[in-house]
Amino acid sequence: MTATAEYEQRLAIARLIHRFNFGPTPGQYAELLQRGLEATRATVLEHGLADPGLDSVPEASLPNLGPIPLTNATAFWNAIYSGQAELVSWSLDRMAASRYPLTDRMTWFWHGHWATSVSKVLYPLTMQNQYNTMRTYALANFEDMARKMVVDGALNYWLDNEENYVSSPNENLAREFMELMTLGVNKFTQHDVTAAARALTGYSTNPSNGVVTFDEKQHYSEPVTILGTTSKLNAETFASFVVSKQENAKFITDRLWFRFVSGSTTPQASLASSFTSRDISSLVSALVHSSAWSEPANSLVKSPVEWFVGACKALKVRPSSLNVGDTQWSLTQMGQIPFNPPNVGGWPFGQAWLSGVAFQYRFDLAQSIVTKGDLSPLSVPKSKMVQACADWLGVAEWSRRTGSALATATGSPSELALAALLSPEYVVSA
Numbered sequence: 001m002t003a004t005a006e007y008e009q010r011l012a013i014a015r016l017i018h019r020f021n022f023g024p025t026p027g028q029y030a031e032l033l034q035r036g037l038e039a040t041r042a043t044v045l046e047h048g049l050a051d052p053g054l055d056s057v058p059e060a061s062l063p064n065l066g067p068i069p070l071t072n073a074t075a076f077w078n079a080i081y082s083g084q085a086e087l088v089s090w091s092l093d094r095m096a097a098s099r100y101p102l103t104d105r106m107t108w109f110w111h112g113h114w115a116t117s118v119s120k121v122l123y124p125l126t127m128q129n130q131y132n133t134m135r136t137y138a139l140a141n142f143e144d145m146a147r148k149m150v151v152d153g154a155l156n157y158w159l160d161n162e163e164n165y166v167s168s169p170n171e172n173l174a175r176e177f178m179e180l181m182t183l184g185v186n187k188f189t190q191h192d193v194t195a196a197a198r199a200l201t202g203y204s205t206n207p208s209n210g211v212v213t214f215d216e217k218q219h220y221s222e223p224v225t226i227l228g229t230t231s232k233l234n235a236e237t238f239a240s241f242v243v244s245k246q247e248n249a250k251f252i253t254d255r256l257w258f259r260f261v262s263g264s265t266t267p268q269a270s271l272a273s274s275f276t277s278r279d280i281s282s283l284v285s286a287l288v289h290s291s292a293w294s295e296p297a298n299s300l301v302k303s304p305v306e307w308f309v310g311a312c313k314a315l316k317v318r319p320s321s322l323n324v325g326d327t328q329w330s331l332t333q334m335g336q337i338p339f340n341p342p343n344v345g346g347w348p349f350g351q352a353w354l355s356g357v358a359f360q361y362r363f364d365l366a367q368s369i370v371t372k373g374d375l376s377p378l379s380v381p382k383s384k385m386v387q388a389c390a391d392w393l394g395v396a397e398w399s400r401r402t403g404s405a406l407a408t409a410t411g412s413p414s415e416l417a418l419a420a421l422l423s424p425e426y427v428v429s430a
Contacts, residue, residue, distance in 0.1 A: 007396065007397060008294035009033070009036070009037055009294075010033065010396040010397065011293070011294050011396040011397075012037055012040075012293035012294045013029065013032050013033060013037060013040045013394075013396075014029065014394045014395060014396045014429070015293050015298070015429055016040050016041065016044050016288060016293060017029060017032065017040065017043075017044060017394055018302070018306075018310060018394055018429045019260050019261075019300065019429055020044040020045075020101075020102055020105055020260065020284075020288065021043075021044050021101040021102065021105060022095060022096070022101050022105060022306060022309045022310045022313055023309075023310030023311075023313050023314060023393070023394055024313070024314065024392075024393070024394040025313055025314070025316075026314065026316065026374065026376075026377050026392060027377070027392075028394075029391055029392070029393075029394040030391045030392075033391075041288050041289060044102060044288060045102060045284070045285055045288055046100045046102065047100050047102040047103045047139060048100075048103070048139075049099075049100050051098055051099050051100055052099060053097040053098045053099040054094060054097060054098050054099075054104075056097055057090065057093045057094050057097050058090075059090070060083075060086050060087055060089075060090035060124075060128060061086070062083050062086065062087065062124045062125040062128055063079075063125065064125055064208050064209045065079055065080065065083075065123060065125070065208055066208050067208065080122060080123070080124070083123075083124035083125070084118055084124050084339070085324060085325075085328060086124070087118075087124040087127060087128055087338075087339055088328055088337060088338045088339060089319060089320040089324055089328075090128075090320075091131065091338045091339070092305070092308070092309060092312075092319040092320070092327075092338065093318055093319050093320050095108065095305075095309045096309050096312040096313050096317070096318065096319055097318065102139070102284070103135060103138050103139060104135070104138075106138035106139055106280070106284065107131065107134050107135040107138045108305070108306075108338075109138075109256075109259060109260075110134040110137075110138055110145075111131065111134060111338065111339075111341075112259075112341060112346035112347055113181065113255065113346065114130075114134065114149050114152075114155060114181060115180075115341040115343070115344050115345065115346035115347075116130060116152075116154045116155050116158045116341070117158065117339065117340050117341050117342075117343075118339045118340055119340055120157070120158055121154045121157050121158055121207070122207065123207055123208050123209070123210070124339075125208065125209050125210070126153055126154045126157070126207060126208065126209060126210035127154055127210075127339050129152075129153065129154070129209065129210045130152050130153070130154040130155065130210060131339075133148050133149065133152060134149075136148075137280075138280070139280050139281040139284065140279075140280060140281070141277070141278050141279055141280065142243060142248075142252060142275075142278040142279075142280055143239070143240055143243045143244070143278045145280075146181075146182060146239040146240070146242070146243045147235075147236045147239045147240060149181075149239075150173075150177060150200070150235045150236065150238065150239040151203060151212045151214075151235050151236065152210065152212070153205040153206065153207070153209070153210025153211060153212045154210050155173070156173065156203060156205045156212060157205050157207055157210075158344070159172040159173040159176055159177075159344065160172040160173065161173040161200055161203055161205070162204065162205055164197060164200055164201050164203070165201060165218070166198070166201050166202075166218065166219070166220045169194065169197040169198055169201065169220075170197065171193050171194065171196075171197040173197075173200055174193050174194075174196035174197040174199075174200055175193045175196075176344050177196070177239075177242070178192070178193070178196065178242060180344060180345060182239075182242045182243055182248050182251065182252075183242060183245065183247045183248060183251055184247060184250075184251040184254075187245075187247045187251075188226075188227060191225070192226050192227055195224035195225055195226045196224070196226055196238060198220035198222075198224050199220065199224055199226070199233040199234060199235065199237075199238040200235050200238065201218060201219050201220045202214050202215050202216060202217075202218040202219025202220075202234070203215075203235060204218075214234070214235075219234065226238070226241065226242075227241075227242075227245065229241070243278060248278075249272045249275045249276065249278070250272050252275060252283070253267060253271050253272040253274075253275050253283060254266070254267065256283060256284070256287060257271070257287065258349075259349070260287055260300075261287060261290070261292050261298055261300075262292065262295075262297060262298040262299075262300065263300060263349060263350050264297055264298075265292075265295070265297050265298060267290075268290070271283075271286055271287070271290070274286035299428055299429060300350070300428070300429045301349070301350050301351060301353050301354060301427065301428050301429075302353070302427060302428065302429055303336055303347060303349070303353055304331055304334040304335065304336040304353060304358065304362070305331065305336050305337070305338065307362065307426075307427060308327075308331065308365055308369075311365075311366065311369050311421050312369060314373075314392065314393050314394075315369050315370065315372070315373025315374055315375070315417070316373065316374040317369050317372045317373050317374075321372060322368050322369070322372060323368065326364070326368065327365065327368070330361040330362075330364050330365050331361075331365075333357065333361045334353070334357075334358045334361045334362065335347070335348065335352070335353070335358065336353075353427075354427070359422070362422060362427070363422060366418055366421040366422055367418060369421070370414050370417045370418045370421070371414075373417065375413040375414060375417055377389075377391075377392040378392070378413035378416060378417065379413070382410050385410045385413075385416055386398065386403055386406045386407055386410065386416075389406065389416055389417070389420045390420075390425075393420055393421075393426055395420075395423075395425045395426060396425075397425070398423070398425055399424070399425065402423050402424060402425055405419060405423075406419055406420060406423070
């Protein structure tokens with residue numbers, strides 16, 4: 001194998017393991033380099049297997065807290081805030097502990113796609129129920145997922161479908177469902193939004209647990225015309241109709257390409273054909289088997305959560321074993337914490353994560369991870385530490401500048417590990 005071919009293989013394998021599995025566990029990248037690219041593809045696509053890593057993460061114990069008390073509400077609010085913190089820790093632990101991370105990686109993607117925030121929903125149980133729904137359908141059929149999500153309690157409450165009445169339709173859920181979740185911008189008209197809102201009437205949500213009920217008497221029962229087709233629709237049949245449109249296949253394909261492969265290049269037109277049946281697993285497999293992974297242009301900046309989870313995996317640190325308050329504060333200050341996206345469009349991406357403020361909090365998190373972490377992969381002769389660090393963390397190649405900086409940090413494994421976790425080559429899935 002030529003030097004160029006060897007580098008391209010290192011790059012492709014590194015990108016696949018970081019983007020679809022949050023990064024390698026200790027020794028995994030070196031093993032995959034020995035086994036080759038096809039074995040790597042098979043490895044990152046593994047899911048649905050018995051997972052002792054996930055089994056080791058206790059389920060978040062989130063009771064139904066009921067309505068907000070009108071008096072003596074201190075205990076209620078303490079339970080809300082402690083439950084929210086527990087929910088975040090639970091999700092981070094799952095992402096870091098899973099032996100077969102694809103399902104949880106895709107759940108994290110869908111959490112940003114069906115972006116819903118505890119800042120408004122408030123109740124952690126309702127958010128956990130939504131998260132579990134997304135996990136159930138993370139690699140299943142997108143039509144089935146859309147039918148479940150359009151009547152999800154957290155999403156309905158977040159997008160004001162509580163206030164959608166026949167006499168006074170609220171269009172928020174109808175508009176965002178089509179624009180941000182299924183079809184894309186400029187793929188429908190205001191008339192379609194008005195009609196879709198009518199199809200979504202009659203649903204009410206119990207905010208404390210997310211249970212959605214349907215009252216046919218409160219539902220607009222006449223035919224509506226959406227995207228040129230007239231028929232009687234409820235929420236689920238509306239979701240199926242929208243997802244059946246060709247625009248949906250392109251929209252979801254483009255979205256996965258943008259989030260997993262590249263923010264600056266576009267997918268091959270043929271890629272959408274792998275999503276004809278709306279099978280998410282088939283589309284993910286097509287992405288993994290594409291030829292894009294060794295293309296230099298297809299770099300992506302890791303989001304704060306993806307960087308944090310990857311670092312915890314590499315150093316064998318359970319996120320909840322760190323100071324939970326400090327961890328969640330740092331992630332919040334970096335602009336990304338589970339269950340609290342800034343708006344219905346989800347979190348930002350790319351260069352937005354490379355601010356000076358983000359670096360300071362990334363440094364604090366890296367320091368806490370290194371202090372707790374297993375640094376045994378750096379127990380090699382000093383002359384080999386920099387390369388061993390690349391093979392440990394799943395970095396294809398250090399730049400000359402980074403390599404020189406890391407060489408000066410070989411005085412101790414902790415110093416080198418800290419510098420490597422903060423390096424451009426680790427922060428960016430180059």
